[in-house]
Amino acid sequence: MTSQVAKQQTKPKLTDIVLERINQMKTTQDLSLPRHYNASNALNAAFLELQKVQDRNHRPALEACTRDSIVKSLLDMTLQGLSPAKDQCYFIVYGNELQMQRSYFGTVAAVKRLDGVEKVRAEVVHQDDGFEIGSNEDMELVVKKFNPSFDNQDKPIVGAFAIIKTDKGTDFTVMTKKEIDQSWAQTRQKNNKVQRNFSQEMAKRTVLNRAAKMFINTSDDSDLLTGAINETTSNEYDDERRDVTPAASKEQESTQQLLGGFRKSQEAKAKGANDDDNNDERKGEGDEEVADGQTELFSEGTIKPAGEANS
Structure with missing residues (x-):
C-alpha cells in the first residue's frame, strides 16, 4: 500500500517537472514539438510504462533508479517527440540509472523531424x-x-x-x-x-x-533536438558510457538544480496562496519567492546531452 501511495505521489512531481521545463524551453530556446504531439499524454504513457520496468533484481525502476535519471530520460523522450504508446521508445535500467532508448520506429520519427x-x-x-x-x-x-x-x-x-x-x-x-x-x-x-x-x-x-x-x-537543426537524438543513440553503447556519479556529473548537478528549483517554486506558490486571504502584502512576497524559485530552476539552462556538457 505504501509503495502504491509513493508511486501516486511520484507521478505528478516527475511529469510536472518535465512539462514545466518543456514549456519554458519553448519560450526561451525556440523548442518546437511535432504538431500532433501531446507531451502530457506521452509523459503519462511513459509513467505507466515505467511501472512495468524492473532492474535485474526485479526491483521496480521507479524505486531502483535515481530521480535525476528518470527526469532526464523523460525529458530526452519529449524533446524527440516520442511516445512509448506508439512503440517508439522503451526504458532500461542500468545499475541505478534509467535510460530511454529508441525503437526503429522511434528513430524514423525522430529523423523525420529534421x-x-x-x-x-x-x-x-x-x-x-x-x-x-x-x-x-x-x-x-x-x-x-x-x-x-x-x-x-x-x-x-x-x-x-x-x-x-x-x-x-x-x-x-x-x-x-x-x-x-x-x-x-x-x-x-x-x-x-x-x-x-x-x-x-x-x-x-x-x-x-x-x-x-x-x-x-x-x-x-536545433541543438536541442540533435543533441537529444545523439544522446539516446550513445546510451546503449559501452564505449560511450558516461560517468553518472551525481558528484561528478554536470548533467546530474543540473538535474538536481531542476528538481530543487521546481520544489522551491511549488512551495512558494503554495505559500503565496495560503497567505493571500490574510495579507495582500504577504502575497506579494510569496510571488517574489516564486520568481526566485523559477530563476533557480532555469539558471543553468537545459539538461545538456553529453556532447554539449563536455563542450
Whole structure:
C-alpha cells in the first residue's frame, strides 16, 4: 500500500517537472514539438510504462533508479517527440540509472523531424537477394539495385541499408552482417534475446542509427533536438558510457538544480496562496519567492546531452 501511495505521489512531481521545463524551453530556446504531439499524454504513457520496468533484481525502476535519471530520460523522450504508446521508445535500467532508448520506429520519427527530411527507411538484405552498391558522380555511396525475394525471407541476413531522402538528395548507409554483429557486441544488451528473436527490426534499427548519426552531425537543426537524438543513440553503447556519479556529473548537478528549483517554486506558490486571504502584502512576497524559485530552476539552462556538457 505504501509503495502504491509513493508511486501516486511520484507521478505528478516527475511529469510536472518535465512539462514545466518543456514549456519554458519553448519560450526561451525556440523548442518546437511535432504538431500532433501531446507531451502530457506521452509523459503519462511513459509513467505507466515505467511501472512495468524492473532492474535485474526485479526491483521496480521507479524505486531502483535515481530521480535525476528518470527526469532526464523523460525529458530526452519529449524533446524527440516520442511516445512509448506508439512503440517508439522503451526504458532500461542500468545499475541505478534509467535510460530511454529508441525503437526503429522511434528513430524514423525522430529523423523525420529534421529540416528537409522527406523520407526515412531501412531494409535488410537476405542471402540470395539481388543487391548492388556503387557510387554517384560525387563519389558518394549509393544503392544501385535491391531486389528482395519472398523465397529468401527465411534465409540468413547478410546486411542492411538505410535511406535518408532530403530536398537536397538521398543519403545511403550500408552495413554488412559482420558490421551489425560488431555493433551489437558493443551494446550494453549483449546477446539480448530481442536481437535474436527480432533480428530484422534490430538490424534495420542499427543501420538507421548509424545513418542518423552521420546525418545529424552535419545538419543545421536545433541543438536541442540533435543533441537529444545523439544522446539516446550513445546510451546503449559501452564505449560511450558516461560517468553518472551525481558528484561528478554536470548533467546530474543540473538535474538536481531542476528538481530543487521546481520544489522551491511549488512551495512558494503554495505559500503565496495560503497567505493571500490574510495579507495582500504577504502575497506579494510569496510571488517574489516564486520568481526566485523559477530563476533557480532555469539558471543553468537545459539538461545538456553529453556532447554539449563536455563542450
